Amino acid sequence: MDRKGIIIVVSGFSGVGKGTLMKELVARYDRYALSISATTRDPRPGEVNGREYFFLTNDEFENLIRENGLIEHAGYVNHYYGTPRKFVEEQLDKGRDVILEIEIQGALQIKEQYPDAVLLFVMPPSASELKTRLEGRGTETEQVIAQRLNRAREESVGIENYDYIVINDDLDECVTRVDEIIRSAHNTPSRNLDYINEIRNELNEL
């Protein structure tokens, strides 16, 4: 069976722990690569260019857009965010599945260009648990928490656009489930047409 890489788009409510989940997934299994976004916002203390983000100037970013160098992009609070195409396609060619942590608008842009992409939505065990996690960070004001819960309400409308949901209750278990879901997605006929046609041809030649 041929092993071509798949694009895996991961979304989920703020506070659900999808960042930690994806880092753990990529650390545990060599077959995944985490896409790094480009942005025009300034680096925050501790952020490294090429690790958290590729930090670009406005001109550089707009050049990338013009050259079709981004597979999705969006503006957010006066800054651009986007996914560089080069890294994604290089990794796919190597047979790696590429994880993109983006929101639903980007997810739908990706699905249009790459119908084989798998969209995964990370869910909390319950809404009250989500609230507890947001409060537990201890870094957010009540107002920010309220905004995030509002955003979660809006995002929850789009869940049916995703191929799979996964519940992040126990991190370790959830990483295993995500890996199983992605590996299972490799087993659809549409992702194995070469192999299926090979068997057909071989059957005809027997």
Place this chain on the structure above:
Amino acid sequence: MDRKGIIIVVSGFSGVGKGTLMKELVARYDRYALSISATTRDPRPGEVNGREYFFLTNDEFENLIRENGLIEHAGYVNHYYGTPRKFVEEQLDKGRDVILEIEIQGALQIKEQYPDAVLLFVMPPSASELKTRLEGRGTETEQVIAQRLNRAREESVGIENYDYIVINDDLDECVTRVDEIIRSAHNTPSRNLDYINEIRNELNEL
């Protein structure tokens, strides 16, 4: 997350080993139940009523059809074969996934009535390996083997109707893969609408 049972339809070329695969799957994991077909053909030596098949008279079978007691049925070499509805629905209600080993016509009948059913096609590592396995049984004439390969050619046309394919190379590994694929299928949004709506309602009430 709610755990409702799913119907899993398993098809595959004769000789691919799907019977052994399903027996092993059901033996290994308690969450699966193997559906037993009804038939009007006579039991062969060693076959037990209610184990290999439910052996029915023509009248009994036709009564079942009239009472909508079969979720699919077909005629084959002057005999009826079908899947009794009662066992399947009892097991689904218990949260068990029910495995049906049937051919594509039945698979498509099932998918119409149970759109949530998962259709799985078991493939050989190669066509020549399939031929080797058919010959290796040592019980079939050359003519029968040729018929089976012909049938495989016909069946291979319908593979794209299935949700997943799985390659039966190493039995043990293949059982694990089938289990992962089925468990992953439980994670689609359409199979978790109750849970998703619960989270939405809870978010609105926070």
